[in-house]
Amino acid sequence: MRVLLLSAYEAVSHRYWANSLMAELTGVEWTLLSLPPRHFAWRIRGNPLSWWLKEHATLSQRFDVVLATSMVDMATLVGLFPHLGQARKIVYFHENQFAYPESSGQVPQVEAKMVNLYAALAADTLVFNTAYNRDSFFSGVRQFLKKMPENLPAAAPLERLRRSAKVLPVPLQPLAQVPDVAPPRRIVWNHRWEYDKNPEDFFAVLFRLSEEGVPFELAVMGQRFRDEPAIFAEAQVRLAQHLVCWGPQPEEQYQALLNGGGIVVSTTWHEFQGLAIMEAAQRGAWPLVPDRLCFPELYPDAYRYDGTREGLYQRLAAWLQGTMTAPERLDTSPWEWPQWREAYRQLLD
The missing domain is CATH 3.40.50.2000 (Glycogen Phosphorylase B;)
Structure with missing residues (x-):
């Protein structure tokens, strides 16, 4: 099985997940593409372009599965490389932009929310690390869509997506030796x-x-x-x-x-x-x-x-x-x- 693993904003927890996934699931031919966790606004909207310019040959290959974090603009990526649409597309949500608290000085991250949403719509399977992440995502999407000028019939399709979504946490590596516990000082x-x-x-x-x-x-x-x-x-x-x-x-x-x-x-x-x-x-x-x-x-x-x-x-x-x-x-x-x-x-x- 050939799996393309995509991490568009490789924060510490994202890197830990990707590395442990590749170590734990043997018998898989992994190809990992990642981008550094900086310049967030550019990364979340520009990752397909970055990879199109830097990794064109890799993305032109055939894969059985494309496993991407929710920072990946999956919809645009599949548009640039249509053959990737034939692979099974899985989007993993470490977080979601709809539940991220914004400080008073921040401009609302509308484009980041849209990337999350389009990635979910382009995927065959959605996976969240907790039920809270799943539920806050779909609740946030519903509130977001209410701001659109049309009264869109979103409730039924969103509920179908929510029911089919999976919850799989980022697992921890077991410890070789469990430390002794001292009083909590x-x-x-x-x-x-x-x-x-x-x-x-x-x-x-x-x-x-x-x-x-x-x-x-x-x-x-x-x-x-x-x-x-x-x-x-x-x-x-x-x-x-x-x-x-x-x-x-x-x-x-x-x-x-x-x-x-x-x-x-x-x-x-x-x-x-x-x-x-x-x-x-x-x-x-x-x-x-x-x-x-x-x-x-x-x-x-x-x-x-x-x-x-x-x-x-x-x-x-x-x-x-x-x-x-x-x-x-x-x-x-x-x-x-x-x-x-x-x-x-x-x-x-």
Whole structure:
């Protein structure tokens, strides 16, 4: 079987998914084309042109399956290379632009939404990493189409697409050795340093804990960008006495900091699966996530707070001071490749 794997905006989670997919599903002749995760507006609209100019010979070949992320403008690509339309076309949604929170200074990403929608319409099979991702996509499309000047009969065809869509998460690689778990004294941030991850709520709670003398360590890691929220600079100064690390870490050091416990916290406004939290939980951290987005379908009640600053403060203070016993270590085996390998193989076959 010849599979063309297309990743138009190769963010960290997209690269992890593609590489593990190719490693886990043997007996497949993989061809991977990817584009760097920068210049988002150009990437999401211009990826067919980039590949037409750079990868014409590869795209002129015959494939049995075209497996593309939702950033790929599948409709345009098939228009440029009509023979690809004869392959089975699968679009995988790591996220969807209809549920992405936009800051007040942003221009609405209408073209990005249209690329997502046209890719879905051009595909034979749609796959989402969570049910939340699937449902927010179709809900967002319905609201989007209401803005069009015509009263289009969209409800029935969209519902057919939603019912036929599959939900397959990005699986984790099993660990060779499960780390020992220590009491939860370390708080971990391992998310992108961007506004949609809501660092303001996270650090506001830590400022309060620090001022009240609650003991904790803090590991702030994750991906940084040229423009980052100002709260990070303030937090580096105000929480200096708690810091064990600040900023992106080499892979070996990153894994070592995750091993054996701590509390990995999310305050995000935007999450469709959350590999960073899953990876920390797999290595022994207690996840503490808001009761919204994809989290209710992934984490039991004991690992969720009400989504407010006060709710996060109350739970962190209780766990750190021992007034509430942290729950048992979360069983992450349902997220790992052995549970999903056959489903992915059936997707291709």
